[in-house]
Amino acid sequence: MQDQENPEVIPQPEGEGAPAAPAAAPQAAAAPANGEPGLEEQLSATEAKLAEMHDAFMRAKADAENIRRRAQEDVSKAHKFAIESFAEAMVPVRDSLEMALKVEAPTVESIKEGVEMTLKQLTSAFEKNRLVEVMPQQGDKLDPNKHQAVAVVPADQEANTVVSVLQKGYMIADRLLRPAIVTAAAPK
Incomplete structure (x- = not known):
C-alpha cells in the first residue's frame, strides 16, 4: 500500500488515453485569474503607446524643422528686400531731378521751386521709412x-x-x- 501523503508518480505512456499535458506557463500568465491584463497584453499596449509617441515625436520634430527653415527664409528675404520700401519712395525723387535737368531754359525761380518740391518728396520718403x-x-x-x-x-x-x-x-x-x-x- 502507498502512503497517501507521498503518492508515487507512475509514468504513463503517451498516446491514446493519456491525459493532456498541462498548459504552458506563458499562457497561464497571459490570463491571470484575478481579472488584470496579462503580461502580453501589457506589452502590446505599451508597444502601441510607444509607436504612437514615436510618431508624435517625429511629427513634432518635422514641424520644428519646417518652422526653423521658414524662419531662415523669412530672415533671408527680409535682408534681401529690406531696402525695397525706401527704394520705392526714392524713385519719384530721382524722377524729379531728371526732369529738372531736361528743362532747356530754367530760371532761378523755377530751379528753386523744383528743388523745394524735390526736397518735399525726399522728406516724405524719409518719414515713410522712419x-x-x-x-x-x-x-x-x-x-x-x-x-x-x-x-x-x-x-x-x-x-x-x-x-x-x-x-x-x-x-x-x-x-x-x-x-x-x-x-x-x-x-x-
Whole structure:
C-alpha cells in the first residue's frame, strides 16, 4: 500500500488515453485569474503607446524643422528686400531731378521751386521709412549717443552744451545712422 501523503508518480505512456499535458506557463500568465491584463497584453499596449509617441515625436520634430527653415527664409528675404520700401519712395525723387535737368531754359525761380518740391518728396520718403533728423538746438545738452562735437568753443552758456550745428544727424527708428556734427561750449 502507498502512503497517501507521498503518492508515487507512475509514468504513463503517451498516446491514446493519456491525459493532456498541462498548459504552458506563458499562457497561464497571459490570463491571470484575478481579472488584470496579462503580461502580453501589457506589452502590446505599451508597444502601441510607444509607436504612437514615436510618431508624435517625429511629427513634432518635422514641424520644428519646417518652422526653423521658414524662419531662415523669412530672415533671408527680409535682408534681401529690406531696402525695397525706401527704394520705392526714392524713385519719384530721382524722377524729379531728371526732369529738372531736361528743362532747356530754367530760371532761378523755377530751379528753386523744383528743388523745394524735390526736397518735399525726399522728406516724405524719409518719414515713410522712419528716417528721422537729429537736429539739436543751441543750448541742448551734448548727447554723445546722437551728437559728435568737433570743436569746443568759449560760449556764454553751460559747458558741454550745443553751440551750433554744422551738419544734421539722422536716425533710422531708434538706431543712429549719422550723428549730428556740432560745436560744444567749453567749460568756464
